[in-house]
Amino acid sequence: MAAQLFKKTAYSSVYQKYMIPVSNEIMNLVLSYVKDKTNxxxxxxxxxxxxGYGRYTLPLAPHFKKVLGTDHSESQINLAKQYSSANNVSYMVAAAEKLPLEDASVDLVTAALAAHWFTVDKFAHEAVRVLKTKGCFAAHAFYPTNEVEYKDLSHDLNVVMSEVWDTLFQYNVNAEAVGHPLCQYKTIYEAIPLQDKEWITDIPVKIEMSIHEIIGFIQLLVMFQILIEKDMKKTEQFLIQMEKRFREILGEEADSARLTAHFKHFCVLACKH
Known part of the structure; x- marks a missing residue:
């Protein structure tokens, strides 16, 4: 399901519009780790x-002579090429489990919001294969919590969000892929065949979002896309009811309110010796 979903041009465009911003904290964490390990x-x-469309690829450009972004989705790669703004960055359609790179040729292999969709063991060994000595590995992602803050209305908003997640998890047909983020990549940490590695969890991130942006983000989730395929009418009612309940809670401020949504980032780091 996920593999086909990311190949759809329409979905790629929506993903670009509603996915939460790049975490500068995570980027700084990864780059500091690499610079430390490479002296x-x-x-x-x-x-x-x-x-994907290169949102975590471009921030690497100032720090490396060359950067390559790979993805199995041609539509995502086409978007990445369209929005690329760095001369030293290139993109290629390729599977994570079979990278088009020579042995010991790369200083950093990174996977942002993606490793849970790969065949983890194969990807981990492929990443190690292409890494140079002292080369680094970084896989990071996040998951949204139920917590949304807005003035004294947070409790009521959180009740709605909890019910939203309960509904969506009924359509979790890829429990393993969703499970990797829910355990904060512990399984991916364990799969990396390197001794020098770190697992960093519970990195809090707060993002201000409108009702429209929260609903847009929810529509990106694979579980939501499965709901669409199973029952379009139920999906439409789900969205209508969610927005209605938000508006009832927020009242006259519904269109102007910026809600603080809570996310937790996590990261697996490793170095090849």
Whole structure:
């Protein structure tokens, strides 16, 4: 399901519009780790696996001589090429489990919001294969919590969000892929065949979002897309009721309110010796 979903051009465009912003904290964490492990030596090559439209690929450009973004989705790669703004960044359609790179040729292999969709063991070994000595691995993602803050209305908003997640989890047909983020990539940490590795969890991120943006984000979720395929009418009612309940809680402020949505980021880091 997920593999086909990301190949759809319409979905790629919506994903670009409603996915939450790049976490500067995570990017700084990854880059600091790489520079520490390489003792500040010049960095030649980074590959961002499952790069999507390049949102976590482009921030690597100032720090490496070359950056390659790979993704199995041609529509995502086409978007990435369209919005690319760095001369040292290129993109290619390729599977995460079979990277088009030579052995020991890469300083950093990273996967942002993507590793849980891969065949994890195969990807982990492929990443190690292409890494140079002292090369680094970084996989990071996030999950949304039920918590939404707005003035003294947070409790009522959180009740709605909890019910939304309860409904969507009924359509979790890919329990393993969803399970990786819910355990904060513990399974991915364990799959990396390197001794020097770190697992960092519970990195809090708060993002201000409108009702429209929250609903847009929910529509990106694979579980929501499965609901659409199973029952379009039920999906439409689900969205209508969710927006109605938000508006009832927020009243006259519904169109102007910026709600604070809580997310938790997590990261697996490793170094090849």
């Amino acid at each position: 500040g030596q010049p960095l030649e090559m980074a590959v961002d696996v499952g790069c």
